[in-house]
Amino acid sequence: MGLSIIILAAGQGKRMRSSLPKVLQPLAGKPLLAHVLASADALAADDVCVVYGHGGEAVKAANPTHNIRWALQAEQLGTGHAVQQAMPDTPGENRVLILAGDVPLLTPMTLARLLSETPQADMAVLTVDMDDPTGYGRIVRKNGRVKCIVEQKDASAEQRALTEINTGVILAPGDKLKGWLAKLGNSNSQGEYYLTDVIAMAVADGVEVHGIKANSSVEVMGINDKKQLAIAERALQARLVEELMQQGVGFADPARVDIRGTLTCGKDVFIDINAVFEGNVELGDDSKIESNNLIRNSKLGAGTVVHSNCHIEGATTGSHCEIGPFARLRPGAELANNVKVGNFVEIKKSTIADGSKVNHLTYIGDAEIGKNVNVGAGTITCNYDGVNKHKTKIGDGAFIGSGVELVAPVEVGAGATIGAGSTITRKVPEDGLTLERSKQKSIEGWTKPVKKGTS
Numbered sequence: 001m002g003l004s005i006i007i008l009a010a011g012q013g014k015r016m017r018s019s020l021p022k023v024l025q026p027l028a029g030k031p032l033l034a035h036v037l038a039s040a041d042a043l044a045a046d047d048v049c050v051v052y053g054h055g056g057e058a059v060k061a062a063n064p065t066h067n068i069r070w071a072l073q074a075e076q077l078g079t080g081h082a083v084q085q086a087m088p089d090t091p092g093e094n095r096v097l098i099l100a101g102d103v104p105l106l107t108p109m110t111l112a113r114l115l116s117e118t119p120q121a122d123m124a125v126l127t128v129d130m131d132d133p134t135g136y137g138r139i140v141r142k143n144g145r146v147k148c149i150v151e152q153k154d155a156s157a158e159q160r161a162l163t164e165i166n167t168g169v170i171l172a173p174g175d176k177l178k179g180w181l182a183k184l185g186n187s188n189s190q191g192e193y194y195l196t197d198v199i200a201m202a203v204a205d206g207v208e209v210h211g212i213k214a215n216s217s218v219e220v221m222g223i224n225d226k227k228q229l230a231i232a233e234r235a236l237q238a239r240l241v242e243e244l245m246q247q248g249v250g251f252a253d254p255a256r257v258d259i260r261g262t263l264t265c266g267k268d269v270f271i272d273i274n275a276v277f278e279g280n281v282e283l284g285d286d287s288k289i290e291s292n293n294l295i296r297n298s299k300l301g302a303g304t305v306v307h308s309n310c311h312i313e314g315a316t317t318g319s320h321c322e323i324g325p326f327a328r329l330r331p332g333a334e335l336a337n338n339v340k341v342g343n344f345v346e347i348k349k350s351t352i353a354d355g356s357k358v359n360h361l362t363y364i365g366d367a368e369i370g371k372n373v374n375v376g377a378g379t380i381t382c383n384y385d386g387v388n389k390h391k392t393k394i395g396d397g398a399f400i401g402s403g404v405e406l407v408a409p410v411e412v413g414a415g416a417t418i419g420a421g422s423t424i425t426r427k428v429p430e431d432g433l434t435l436e437r438s439k440q441k442s443i444e445g446w447t448k449p450v451k452k453g454t455s
């Protein structure tokens, strides 16, 4: 028997009180739905169908996976109605695994267990015991066997006291499921076609329904509001950090780091508190991230140290670079090996070759800096004329004095020294000293201005 997966993602998620559809709310930097899709992918099903509706094309666009089938549920008439929209193209001979787009922490391991513990002709529902089951559908058992699921809003006081709940994950033989769905009604307190009603239908048809318990209630939590989203975020962060620690990454405090995307680390990496990683970040062997850093879509080479309070985006470094404290690397900042970028330095779309230093209060934009260059404090590449951007080229071994303005397009020859305070507008020859500033003079007999009377 093959496997089809249907993911329900058409709901608005009113309880989020957001203009963003619920399944697009970000968890660890990715939409909720992307997490469910990743778990589905791991099961290598024959086909994966996402039922979408609220948010329409935006939901599709945010989850551009090649092998998804999309089924539109134009009107959200309930979870049973949602599954119906996916059924016409789902092979009846397959087993159908139904997942909810708002249950993002579910692991492929748990789903694989559900599949292996359920005989092919039977049905299964993934359940869990919740300390506070409020809001969930309750699993009603008789003599230990699952009999039906009752939604919170339709449950009697006695049923509400039950703590075993429906996680929303249901497994059923496709042909039988098609039959049950066709018979669903909506005479309940919400006037919706409940998927959960198929459980009682299966029992009535003599199909065994296995209530398989998940190991943790956090793993199967449904995300309906911002509070649950925040709880899930912390739970997922703990899981991501745990995986990295198992790979040998050191953290000053596993609870004070955030990974919103994919963080790949070499050996003996150490990460101090309040580091935030976004998108794809790679840290080489022996690199060290000090406290309070944001690093987004960047690759740092072996032995690189990022001191406190830096903002790094779209940058790459070679080995043994030193960045910060308080540095900003913007997209296209490419540092080679042993480069130093110090405090209050901003670098954009520039290459800096081996051993060069830009240590204090400097802006480098659209520049090509050679090897072993020293850029003095307060230097600025004037790369923008108000309309276009221009390049600055600095040759190997040049020494740029403090407070120099390099008005681009401009070139500085290898080994040149530029005196402090110069405004460079023309090509600087190799070696030698270039100065561009007026002679210092002191005006004799000059008197300080005095404050004028007010009347």
Ligand code: UD1
Pocket: 008, 009, 010, 011, 012, 051, 073, 075, 076, 077, 078, 079, 080, 081, 082, 100, 101, 102, 103, 135, 136, 137, 138, 149, 151, 165, 166, 167, 168, 193, 194, 195, 196, 221, 222, 223, 224
């Ligand atoms: C549902 C279950 C409940 C279970 C809980 C687990 C039903 C009737 N109830 O309740 O037993 O304990 O999940 O989290 O199934 N959706 C659609 N189309 C619709 C309605 C919903 O695609 O017409 C999608 C939503 O986008 C969401 C999922 O189905 O991803 C669950 O919907 P939601 O409204 O959150 O159901 P719950 O009330 O949480």
Ligand code: CA
Pocket: 102, 222, 223, 224
């Ligand atoms: Ca839900």
